[in-house]
Amino acid sequence: MDKIYLDHNATTPIAPEVLRVVTSVLHDQMGNPSSAHSMGRTARVLLDEAREQVASLIGASSSEIIFTSGGTEANNLALLGVAFGVGKSGGHIVTSQVEHPSILNPCTQLENLGFVVDRLRVDELGRINLQALENCLTESTLLISLQHSNSETGVLQDVKKIGEIAKKKGVLFHTDAVQSVGKIPVRVQDIPADMLSISAHKLNGAKGTGALYLKKGSPDLFSPLCGGSQEKKRRGGTENVAGIAGFGKACELAQKNITSRECSRLASLRDHFYQLVSSLISGVEIFGDLENRLPNTLNLGFEEVDGDTLLISLDMEGVAVSTGSACSSGSGLPSPVLTAMNVPSEKINSSIRFSFGWSNTTAEIEKAAKILAQTVSLNRAGKSCVKTSKR
Ligand SMILES: Cc1ncc(COP(=O)(O)O)c(C=O)c1O
Structure with a gap:
């Protein structure tokens, strides 16, 4: 795979x-x-x-x-x-x-x-x-x-x-x-x-x-x-x-x-991923300032989904992502960063960080968005969430 x-x-x-x-x-x-x-x-x-x-x-x-x-x-x-x-x-x-x-x-x-x-x-x-x-x-x-x-x-x-x-x-x-x-x-x-x-x-x-x-x-x-x-x-x-x-x-x-052109390309890749994800999955929320942020990072919450379970399910499908920081994940504690931002704990527990890199391609992120939609759907324990038409 x-x-x-x-x-x-x-x-x-x-x-x-x-x-x-x-x-x-x-x-x-x-x-x-x-x-x-x-x-x-x-x-x-x-x-x-x-x-x-x-x-x-x-x-x-x-x-x-x-x-x-x-x-x-x-x-x-x-x-x-x-x-x-x-x-x-x-x-x-x-x-x-x-x-x-x-x-x-x-x-x-x-x-x-x-x-x-x-x-x-x-x-x-x-x-x-x-x-x-x-x-x-x-x-x-x-x-x-x-x-x-x-x-x-x-x-x-x-x-x-x-x-x-x-x-x-x-x-x-x-x-x-x-x-x-x-x-x-x-x-x-x-x-x-x-x-x-x-x-x-x-x-x-x-x-x-x-x-x-x-x-x-x-x-x-x-x-x-x-x-x-x-x-x-x-x-x-x-x-x-x-x-x-x-x-x-x-x-x-x-x-x-790292030219401004390359930074824009990375930001477009991230935004394209977010658009696909939010068109395929309901109850998605972005955490963090949308104006002042790195071009490669997207932290999303998925209503009624446990982030750690989602991470493992995605891994089994060949998609590597993170919950919290790599250093604090596994600690069992909710992300101190999202906690400091006043995000409620159930939302923190549903959050996943997607961080893109120079070698990621459009084809890859489109595939990842589809896998994510299927995985979220399965994780929502039978509740239908994969939408058939764009918002
Ligand atoms: C903001 C920040 N500072 C420091 C570090 C630690 O860097 P290193 O892994 O090189 O020790 C990290 C690693 O994730 C980080 O994200």
Whole structure:
């Protein structure tokens, strides 16, 4: 059975060009970039090239890129790095209720150590209230960490305005851009952020690599992963040279391919899918802001259907989707993101995230919509729901 992959916010397929780079480095370049001999120097050159490619994608300079093991570590480095590098117990951090667990969990750890954390609410569309952000800043605020886009709904926050507020108040601003980089153009010139997190596997790179952008002139971060002097002592440990070289290639490809034309094509694919689904199935609801969102993400609720059962039924039919975030699904808890958006629990339990990717075709999504209609119909325990004519 040909699989239809509609779960690109969980992870993306590795691009063939990236795979070639990763395998050739693993096969031919065994050097440690910290070694002084020629094999080490060759590995160092690979890291330097990748650093340029990653920086170039976001309009940064290569000296502003710290390689990490992924988005989680980049987020941890930003939060713990600022809390212990700049602040002290009692310092204040502002985040939101809809952040990824790699932001929320370190915040809880910091709270246990005496830091004060405010988790801003969002409105029913999933957007942060900028006035509430401004109102909660105090003399002790060390850091604002608010996401660029949400993994479950695709809702984009107004990071430009958030950065301006942070600047005005002299507070550091970190944004988790893991879901945005590689799907839409993200340039640090347009966002007054001091730090920004990226993950390779969300943009057709390999898993286990990512980066934190740290703006030139920012204060020194505490390094939660201390060891050798790699990454200018900001992240100890021998670098994942093959993964990082592939990450660089993935960024080079993204820079070439993510044009406004391609973003519109992806958004058209998503909208075509939604139109088909809503013409074939009754009781479908979209969650999240329709104006400000990623072009690839669609979070839908299906009346009288259990989302987890639907996910499994779709999987059996060869369609891969998600409920909640990949990290919180399986926890048995309703999605904290939709809960924060005030979505009633029965609707949350019926929700499915469809996240499209560059390689999805019109034929695939039309097939997926038909399979979905049949599956929802079966899951509604005999109640007829597949409509025969368009709305
Ligand atoms: C918004 C967001 N931040 C961070 C992460 C974690 O990234 P990684 O899987 O590279 O650790 C994810 C992963 O799903 C994410 O969606």
